Amino acid sequence: MCLMTVLDKIIESIHHSITQVYSINIDSDSISIAPTKKEFEGDYTYVVFPLVRELKQSPEAIANKLGEYLKTDSEWVDGFNVVKGFLNLELSNSFWNISFAAIAEESYATRKKQGKRMMVEFSSPNTNKPLHLGHIRNILLGWSISKIAENRGYEVIKTQVINDRGIAVCKSMMAWKLFADGASPESTGTKGDRFVGNYYVQYDKALQEEYHNWQADEGRKVFDIEAKEGESLELFFKRFKNQYFNEYSKLGKATKEMLLDWERGEEKTIALWKKMNGWVYEGFDRTYDLLGVGFDKVNYESETYLLGKETVQNGVEKGIFYKLDDGSIWIDLEDVGMDKKIVLRSDGTSVYITQDLGTAQMRYKEFGIDSMVYVVGDEQDYHFKVLFEILKRMNEPYADQLHHLSYGMVDLPSGKMKSREGTVVDADDLIMEVISEAKNSSLERGGVSHLEESQQEELFQMVGLAALKYFIIKVNPRKRMVFDPKESVDMQGTTGPYIQNAYVRIQSILRKAEKSGFTTLDDLEDIEPNAQEKELMVLMLGLPEILDDALQSYDPSVVANYSFALAKAFHRYYHENVIFDKDNPKRSSYRIELSKNLARILKKSMLLLGINMPEYM
């Protein structure tokens, strides 16, 4: 049972009025109110249309009767008006006073711990490439939904799975062995993840060259034998690339041998693998630090890729899976509209989903999690549908508390990012660019010139990152989004810096208030909020519901849009009202107090998006 919010009091009043006036019983959960639209008089609106059928009266009549009752009966309602079936309520000063007090609570819009554990998996990088724009979207979503879940009373364990094994990793290792001549990130002054990534690219180039040479010679003969009727050389070699790697390439052969060495635990190979992965992790950590995110638990695929085999064997005994003659194990999901899916190879090794089954069980054992959120791109929608269905059939206790936070790809204005065409936007480059852009605008304006240089740098970083993060997180995750680098460094309009600016303004007011000795407000007697102050309070009162929605729909953009709306309303308020009124110190205190609470709420909601608020900008 959660605490009653201020708005619940209104709902309770409405519920009471319905039962009293019409003596019918309706569920108070079915009653909802919304802030009255600006074109109409009133503060909150209750829509009576749903009652029409049962009461067999006109909407106007119902609304008027309820309005009359509320006006005399409820201490929260002062007046009302009716437009068609819309009952617009004008709320009383005592309502605004308790609202003002509720918002001022330090714990406002934070739910108490409810003893539930949620694990959130996000980021999930490969060790052969630096993080890019797509990872940034993933990381921001994962971080933000973790923070929101914490706010809603969950204990959250943030985790990532690092894909640190397999043929791709061996490719970087092979290239380093062949071309690096002992170079290291230190010796070249390169960030570790990029250093290793460069060798992965070099490997690809070398392979491409080898393939090209082969095409002119032996490849030509293979073409004559294997090409399809009428297939051009070009098309054939494009199609044949994979097969070439597996069956003809010397480089490919050496790399596959390296993978076998790795799986055998051959000492030198393992040592190289550890060394290079160490470089990568150091690089990743720097990027995570810069983004202001971190993890409570890291899973390495090298430690989980063998998991799940036993699970599958047990499942065969229970009849969940079945075995084919070649030894491969399958599950038939056709009765729920999915396919037959392999869960263990004929040679007894794991496939992707086997690992995920094992990892899920391992996590449950280790942390006793109640629920699990996977932040993974929408190209894996089907995979997770299958995974969740299997876990359900295995009767795992958490099986109905699994969620795939699926997000769309990030496109550039020119189209899709493609690593082969070099259009992938590097995470570090992007972050640096956005910070330097923030620096430029700030220096132009000169608002922080009184600060020390290190403090200034810190602020530039805060503002730049706010621009980048907000730009990405304001979009509904489900949607594919277009990332225009030019727009991502914008600091005006619907942006992170715009919201930060509202906060900074308030800090400036508070500093001035302190200097000029305005007293804090001791009572709210004789103070009635004006229309804009009511509007601000209505917005602030909406936060708990916003946070519930955000978590329930796994969508941080809800919070982003809320923060913008609140900042915008404040900017307007600031322009049209004078906060420091010498002739009316009490009024001034009220406004200062209101602004202070608003700033706190802004900061809180932005922090849930992973965005920090500066004191100056």
Next chain:
RNA sequence: GGCCCCGUAGCUCAGCUGGAUAGAGCAACUGACUUCUAAUCAGUAGGUCUCAGGUUCGAAGCCUGACGGGGUCACCA
């Protein structure tokens, strides 16, 4: 082809789970800094909510079907 996601202003996006005259920002054009910081504010202009049916007091939202864009259908991860 089967299944899944998306389609709202020139562009990028909201739209509170079916409610009032569909909203913001950017870009364009007008105005507001001797004032609590103009990274701000006020205003003008911009829409057949892809299309066609249906459901009902009421549809951008729900249903059916088209059209357009994307994804996915490996003993890859």
